[in-house]
Amino acid sequence: MRAPASPVSKPAVSRTAQQQNEARQRRWHRFCLLLALLLLAVTAGLLRFFVVSPAGTGWAINKFFKEEAEQPNSPPPAAPPAASAPLRGTIYDRNLEELAVSYRLYSLQAHPAELTDLQEAAARLASAAGADAEELFRRLSSREQMVELTVGLDAEQAKAVETLALPGVSCKPVEARYYPGHAAAGRLLGFVNEENGLSGTEALYDSLLQPGAFRPAEAQEIDFAGQTHLGPQAADLVLSLDLKLQKRLEEGLSDWRRQNGAAAGAALVLDVETGRLLAAVRQPGFDPNYFWQTGAQAVLPKEDGPFFSAEFFPELLRPLLAEAAAAGNAELGGDLLPAAVRIPSEFTQEDWDAIWQKFGFDQPVPELLPLDPKHPAAENGLLRNGRLSAADIAVGAAALLNGGKRLTPWFLEAVHDPDRRQFFSRQADASPAQRLVSPTAGVQLRRSLLHDSFWASSEGFLYTNSVAAAAEKNGLREQHLQAVLIAAAPQSKPNLLLVLAADYGALYPQPADFTLFHDPNKLAELGRNLLPVLAKFAGDSTATLKEPPTARNEANLRRFLLSRRLNRPAAEEKEYEQAPQVMPDVVGLSLRQALRRLNPHKLRVQIKGSGRVVAQKPAAKTSLTKIDTCELRLEPLFKEK
Template sequence: MAKIAVSPKSNRSRLFKIFAGLILLTATGAVLYGIPPFLLDISRITQSAVGKMPHESAGENAAPAILRGSVYDQGFNELAVSYRLYTLNVRPADMTDHRATAQALAQVTGRPAADLEGSLKSSRQSLRLMDDLDERQAAAIEGLHLPGVFCVPVEYRFYPAHTAASHVLGFMDGRTGLAGVEGRYDAVLSSRTVRNSNIPAIDFKGQQILGAESVDLILTLDLRLQRQLEQMVREYLAAQGLGKGMGLLLEPGSGRVLALVNQPAFNPNYFWKARDDNRVNRIYSQLLDRDLIRPIMARAAAIERGGLDGAPLLPATVAAPDYGFSGDMLHDFARRIRLFDSVSDNWEGGASQDNREGSQEAVTGVQIGATLASLVNGGWRINPFVVDSIYDHGSRTRFYRKNEGDSRAHVLDPALSVKVRRDLFSCWVSTADNKILYRAEKRQDGSAGELRGYSIQRLFAGMVPAQYPRYLLVIAVETSEMQPRQGSAVTQTDSLVQLGRSMLSYVQNHPPQVAPTEEPPPRNEENKNQFFISRRLAAPKTPEEVAARAATMPALRGLSLRKALRKMDPYKMKVNITGRGRVVAQYPLAGSPLHGANECALTLDER
């Protein structure tokens, strides 16, 4: 047998390599022992963090550290408020014992442990197990320190008054206000950096930036008066068989809007369910025939023509038609007192500029209100406004409107304005209750013109008290039909006057309620309970709703956001939205099965 010779030098080299390897392994072990455990499984931790990331959706959004600011009426009644709830998310892949985890969660959530265990075993991906957990439940779950279990905060916007003042408040989609004060002052309510340019009508008292904490918006509205006017207008429309109407209650001396009504209204909590025309702010957009206030304009022009020493005006029944003024002359007078000026307070778009400036026949309800106010408040043209002040929680300070923030301008000679206020409405004064009660209607037969059918507009304008009006009320209704409505038009107009008289009496007996403090009160518990009840009622209960979860994805491309959300509502899915405009892309694709899916993505584009 041959022998293999091994040199001593080769043995020494091998021993050296083995010894060096042992030293390297020992050093590596020492280093790994000192590294924090979370670095030893980067992939798992990263995936877990991704699973915890919040998702934006319609009607809800991942809650920031500070909730969106609230909106109040002038008595600090809540009109829009945000609440923080939690979703229970799980990652079954991170769990060591599904049964023990299910039993622990069952004690907190109240759901059967067997159902929870089945959900945990159904998938190894991240799951949203439950919605609408309150802070107490979320804290209890976090206190269990269960692997793969975490609660994600979600902010919900709630409108406790429901349809009341819905056209003023507007609504939100996810994190963004889309209409009304929610849209116009979105940067104020949602930002942690609020500058004067975001709300220029407010005096910041020399400060440059507010909003280290949330900023609340206080409106001029009075919720009690708002609800009363809405109820009266709604009952009048129902009694007369009409569907659309508008109303405006304001202080003519200041321009403060106390109530603003559009019928039909909508519920901003479910804005996507409303028809498009229900969300139209008619008092700012619907055009009314200028002839509805022609008698008032003619008398005002006649008083101005007569001057301070002019004789009292003759009654309209014996005076020359329109006191001798032609249509062009009355139009020039209307321009001089700024009837056609834009009235928007920068929070809600009114009629188009072409309509406001170019039309000689049509104006909006709020333009009529602003003009009538200028004829009784000393000749001041004041844009009606709805924002009274803001409250900054960071500095605990309330900031009010600037004096020049009301866009005041004199449209009548100061001395002559006293005579105008005293004599203009004398023929419409009700001496029995010391109110100014003006009525008018305009009929149009569209058979030979652009209109198809028959249209009638009715207007009521009232003030109280008659000598020095403190409150001004404007109500307008319109109907369009193929044939004139049967019945007495006089009776219908008298009913409108009775409505106006009753509302003026109500505001006299129930003047606006101003909050006794400068600081908003704690959250209203009744509203909070109402919110939680609404969340529970929103859960699917019928077999049809439950079956809808396992249906197929509807086709949404080309639809507006509102229509898309309405179609998605039965599926109770979280909707992630990107962009603005109409839906141009969706995931899952149309027709895809939705079994096990709990969210979808929509991409919008304005093109």
């Protein structure tokens, strides 16, 4: 009989199949869940782009692709950023009148591809920004990805543009520097470009005026009371200049030059006890608001050397020094003689050399503004050719009238920290005087000049003189006519000294009749008119270091905004349209000349170095159709020997 077969375990097989089936179902459920989540995310994204966006479908799609491409030069549409970044520091005169001040403006920019109707957009933007609609439409029609439509919008105009909510349109904050006095003290103040000081006081104290930390060593003449840094805002400067006196002196010298045909001139007002400068003029000058448009004569300080160049003949001072020598004292080699028996005509060369050296006329006055060390004029005595600057004349004349003390002129009075709301004043011993003669001899000489000399008067001291002399230039001999005026007030003990000197230019081959060019009575009349002005400012010449205004001067702000709007006329745009749209050749030019040549093309200029242009990018004759920025590399004109 056959044994029965072993039975198969059906329940075990059934359980295995069931487990596999449940696993497949779980995987399927997970897949469906993931698919549903993905569809939900896509739906939410589509709703965000096509429904939620108030700007519409076109803006959303363009924004999506631009964000994917991560283009750095394509900022998203936004309201004008808050003007929270600190502005460049303000420069004040001694009465805290603004000499240089910065304002926050806006540059109107657009991405034309994001606008559906360029004509309508141009019209709406023109109304909000106060610009020309046709010009805006022309710029919006550019194929550039981003275009700058206009610059110089104020906060109200930027807000009006923001209210339009036009896609692809934004306002970029920019800083604008304004000089309320225009040409007054223009050469001393200098100018800025791309928020960097490039000339004058703006360059000398650039690190103080720039926002951020600084080192006290950058203004060694100021007592910072042990502080090693100032606040994050830019520091303000207080100069010793008096804006009213500066303007009066500018006008006086300008009128004199125009009426008498003088080609150039210089003037300054000096405190004879401290060396403090209350006014400093050199003409021809320039308006730092439009320094690139200045005429060819008004070269910039970094281009033609010292602020007060040595261009005046020593012979201008011969009668004055002869009188000083005749006044005499033990140290100068003679006894004091009565005025009636002095004979300045017997002033010998030996006498001249003695008093010339005694009162330091052979020592050039340190330059007010920094010179490139490679500039020939930076070397002591080089290129002076025995001539004097207006500062040399002033310091020497001051020594004759202040009791025999040689001064060093200066003009930085104090630094203000806006964060601490604190002034840091000039150190008392920052510019010590050097005694040239004994106090007794100095007082005796001063009394003689102020009371017994030919130039003494009840209103003050007034000396004038003119000379015609020859000078060599480039191997040629030229005849020059020059005049000088020295005034001091008050008469009892002057504390302010005025020097005004003018050059009538070169005459060759022979000098003309000198009387046709200069009438000594006219120069004396100018001095008599200026003496009361000088007396008005005499007394306490120190700065008024009260708390500076917390807001910008409203009158200056209104004038600035008006000037910005007037400087965007149709005529200027016509000049731009008619100018050849190729990069001009500026290599070899000075910075001012290069900027003047580039101005019609409305390019944003980046400057590297100082001196003259040695390289430019783009190259000359390159098409500017798709270019809005150029780079200039400058190097000093004078190479180190």
